[in-house]
Amino acid sequence: MKKPLPTSWLQGIPPYVPGTSKDTIMKRYGIAQPIKLASNENPLGPSPKALEAIEGIKGAAHIYPDPDAADLRKAAAAFFRRPPQQIIVGNGSDEIIDLICRAFIEPGDEVIIPGCTFSYYNIAALACGARVITSRMNDHLIDIAAIAENLSEKTKIVFVANPNNPTGTCLGKQEILDLTAMVPANTLLVIDEAYAAFVRRDDFLSATNLIEDHANVVTMHTLSKSHGLAGLRVGFGIASEPVTETLYRIKPPFNVNILALKAGEAALYDSEFLQQTLENTWEGLDYIYKEMDRLGIDYVPSQTNFVLIRIGTDAPRVYEELLKRGIITRSMASYGLGEYIRVSVGLPNENRAFIAHLEEVL
Ligand SMILES: Cc1ncc(COP(=O)(O)O)c(C=O)c1O
CATH class of the missing domain: 3.40.640.10 (Type I PLP-dependent aspartate aminotransferase-like (Major domain))
Known part of the structure; x- marks a missing residue:
């Protein structure tokens, strides 16, 4: 049967794999408040000044x-x-x-x-x-x-x-x-x-x-x-x-x-918000490094708001186990880094929860 065809070069394009959403984990495992550390989002939320600006403009939608x-x-x-x-x-x-x-x-x-x-x-x-x-x-x-x-x-x-x-x-x-x-x-x-x-x-x-x-x-x-x-x-x-x-x-x-x-x-x-974001990120990174060293886990020192962590051949199981506990990290399988997970820096309590669950899962 005839049908419209996309360009021939479209066929081989791999899909974009996004981080798993909180909603998915809430529904799949019945977890009330999952912690998402999968997409390098800002754990402090939006800049308060940005929120104020939205309030002022929404009537012009x-x-x-x-x-x-x-x-x-x-x-x-x-x-x-x-x-x-x-x-x-x-x-x-x-x-x-x-x-x-x-x-x-x-x-x-x-x-x-x-x-x-x-x-x-x-x-x-x-x-x-x-x-x-x-x-x-x-x-x-x-x-x-x-x-x-x-x-x-x-x-x-x-x-x-x-x-x-x-x-x-x-x-x-x-x-x-x-x-x-x-x-x-x-x-x-x-x-x-x-x-x-x-x-x-x-x-x-x-x-x-x-x-x-x-x-x-x-x-x-x-x-x-x-x-x-x-x-x-x-x-x-x-x-x-x-x-x-x-x-x-x-x-x-x-x-x-x-x-x-x-x-x-x-x-x-909003330079104040940016400053708070950087402080939270850098403190969070240093905390995660310290805990990785304590647990003897390899990681790649980061210049960003996330860390690539080498779990080993067990990485797919660890990633899934963390999901079941409501900790959403990023699987690195689609990047060809099957032994790794990537974790975004969260709030201090979120980083602590990640470490506590990781330790248990391991
Ligand atoms: C390196 C890099 N560039 C671009 C983007 C896309 O950012 P945006 O949300 O502005 O589309 C991302 C998102 O994760 C990224 O990691």
């Missing part, structure tokens, strides 16, 4: 949002120290990834993606007919030499998450400079800084500083993690004007809703 997101871009310009015309706002940074792929990839173009990283780069690139080249990792680090080996005349985009998800590792200033120098001017170098706010190592360089001299560098940012707005969806692309103008040409006109616009703007000015 029948009016289309500002297609230029002018006020939010102004706030982002102050926060990221780049001019508003170098900033584009997306419905989460997922949408920025999509816009980049749709605007730049022709079927058959090559896109280089490190072997263990955020899975949506692969999905978005494949959906545009790209040939994805997977560059090898160096242990849990993104290997820039491996990226260099894979560059070719056909390379249209290189995606690098810095810090990287799910490994939590981060490239230092010199590596970012080397990477920028080695990627040719006609290849887009996309540096995703979703977790940059959490970085503690002092040789971190945000690639937003390189945009002035490198017209092919795009950085991406999100308010989903450090600013607690994952459910509202606010992400940014920051790049030279020719790149942002190109992305603007295909952006859905009203892509960011009015609640997200107002909340995003307020959250960017």
